Amino acid sequence: MNNRIITINREYGSGGRIIGKLLSEKLGIPYYDKEIISLTAKKSGFTEDFVKEASEKKTVSLLYSLYMTSLPVSDQIFLAQSQVIKDISENEESCVIVGGCADYVLRELNCCFKVFIHAPLEERVRRVREEYGETADDYRNYVIKQDKRRVTYYNYFTQNKWGHANDYNLTIDSSLGLENCAEIIAEAAKRNN
């Protein structure tokens, strides 16, 4: 596999992050996810926690917004994160990048293989409750809210529409099984020359 960057967008609770990790292990290539947050924090000067919050929300706290006089903070962080992702794409021959709107940031690169992972709501609620170790009063409501944040963030910062098949090389329902999904994506990405 030459110079292949696989970007993954995923619905909350779909297991997309786990699939991304399995995929990177299968292909023997680096995996970027939380590393992007810490690299963006270093680049932007904000704390990791703040970058993490801003990376999933279109708007951030009023206090920070009032403090800044130029671009809104969320836009500054998005730009810093985009630069981090571009740097990764230049420095790595191949890798898996989860989140960060990497599919959109790297849209000009032909070597990019863009993947979207989803699953039925009930399946995602089950996974979050039983496997992610998250606590919530109403898991269904919690998953829906987390998803809304992702959709709003993605649709605000990109010109794509979240979850539209045409924006991806491959989309897959992770009900197929996380290991199976990683196998299928690896097989498809290898054939994308």
Place this chain on the structure above:
Amino acid sequence: MNNRIITINREYGSGGRIIGKLLSEKLGIPYYDKEIISLTAKKSGFTEDFVKEASEKKTVSLLYSLYMTSLPVSDQIFLAQSQVIKDISENEESCVIVGGCADYVLRELNCCFKVFIHAPLEERVRRVREEYGETADDYRNYVIKQDKRRVTYYNYFTQNKWGHANDYNLTIDSSLGLENCAEIIAEAAKRNN
């Protein structure tokens, strides 16, 4: 592969029909596409040409519409076609069904593996011009119009939105190559237990 029905929706010019045929050969299972038109014609009493026209358009000629006093003709044909697809799903252990909103008609069947095939517009225009043997003054415009018919028909007769990843087990950009797509879909469908 037990009792597996693979439904395929495809953008015009994406090569989805060819992929469906390759897939059925790979899996050694029957393939339904144009056969659905002739079976629907028999069931509804309309001619094959008329059914074909109605199967890709929400509205049909005024003459037929005036003639009928009950359901609009297009709705009658959709209902007849849906029954044909349901009959196929009951009679065949496994098969590939292309078009006919089969993914929606068979939405209650857990054994259904739903696929959407797309490709960038320029790639589809090239395929229609060079491979399909179709003639048009403006191929780009022709492909866009054919697509609009499919989208309008699908969105009218189903409660889904054409091309939305969440409605499918797998969506794939056929730029990967038709043979490759058939391989990937076959591999995914086999793992869908």
